[in-house]
Amino acid sequence: MSAATPPTRGVGSQRGEAPGLAAEPAGRRALTPIAWEWFRGKILLQVTINGRRVMAFLDNAANYSVMDRRLASELGLKEGAAGKIGAAVGAIDIRxxxxxxxxxxxGTRTDIRPIAADLAAASVLLGRPIEFVIGGDFFRKGAIGIDFPARKLLLMGTGVRPNPPYESIPxxxxGLDMALSLKAGAESVTVVLDLGSNGELELDExxxxxxxxxxxxxxxxxxxxxxGQIVAQKKAHxxxxxxxxxxxxxxxxxxxxLPPHLVGKVDGMIGANLLSRYRIVLDVPARRLWLWRRSEAPAYPADRxxxxxxPAVRGFRVAYVATNSPAERAGWKAGDTVCAANDMQLDPASEAALDWVSRGAGETVRLRTCDGKSRSLTLENYY
Structure with missing residues (x-):
């Protein structure tokens, strides 16, 4: 990571500064914040690869950075040996x-040797085109500060020591993953840090x-x-x-x-939505996570x-209906569609398109299917 000289102090709340990921020590070049977009629990940002601007998302738990095979072809990159790599669900064919x-x-530049994979299904599931995944090989180069409320990111050298109120988590x-300990209820569990997951916490049975x-x-x-692989998964609070x-x-x-490579080694994974309750500095080379709890952090947008x-070509398709849910009781089935909610057309590329699924319990939402039928659904805390 060819960023500025690693700071010896100064990430965060120094005297006279606004909270967040802030200044460099006197005499050092200030780091420039990188703007990013929070989209359905994923951190998306623009990068330039071999002179071409592309959309990428951060995923430290992807052990290596991944380029969409179509983009690799358009950039004239020659594919090499074929193989498979483990993923959160199933395995991915790679080159x-x-x-x-x-x-x-x-302005930070770095050389990365990515692997090539077909990211078309991932783009469809997200509702936005994804051409590059910034994986663990990049995180292993230095420290990365993520200011969730400001939607800013800082690339720093390893060994940074943020000021209070940041606290240090070993x-x-x-393997190539980073894990930490936390208490789930009264139980101590070890979980892998996974910024590519849009959940809060995943645990094995x-x-x-x-x-x-x-x-x-x-x-x-x-x-x-x-x-596009689908596996069953329970959910609770x-x-x-x-x-x-x-x-x-x-x-x-x-x-x-859990993914096969984690079975028997950890108890679960912690995702970006839980980490978004903090400002964080992730320093993989130093084996250190720095956390600053956000007092204003919003609650997880639980589905009701x-x-x-x-996402579908028009609106959204129902991939499954959760058990014991209001949708199940109202007779919704896999394969049904939703194109409008409360008279608002649903654009799969819009972050606001699914806001209605986590509104208050007891509220009734007016829905229209993509074939023009009117339906309604009363929201509940069903899990």
Missing amino acids: TLPPVSVEFTD LQQV DSWKRAGADVTLLSEGRKAGAQ LPAVTLGSATLSPVDVRIGP TGLGLT
């Missing part, structure tokens, strides 16, 4: 690629039996992989999760099988419909 030059909007290496023994409100849902000195309540939990919606 090796030569190194590329990646430039961020702050990380442990699990055994860990959930210990952490969620007193939780009775559960629902069956689904989880989609990067290439934990009344308390403690990370560092802060106790978060409630926390959305998904329960199901039971509709598992995926």
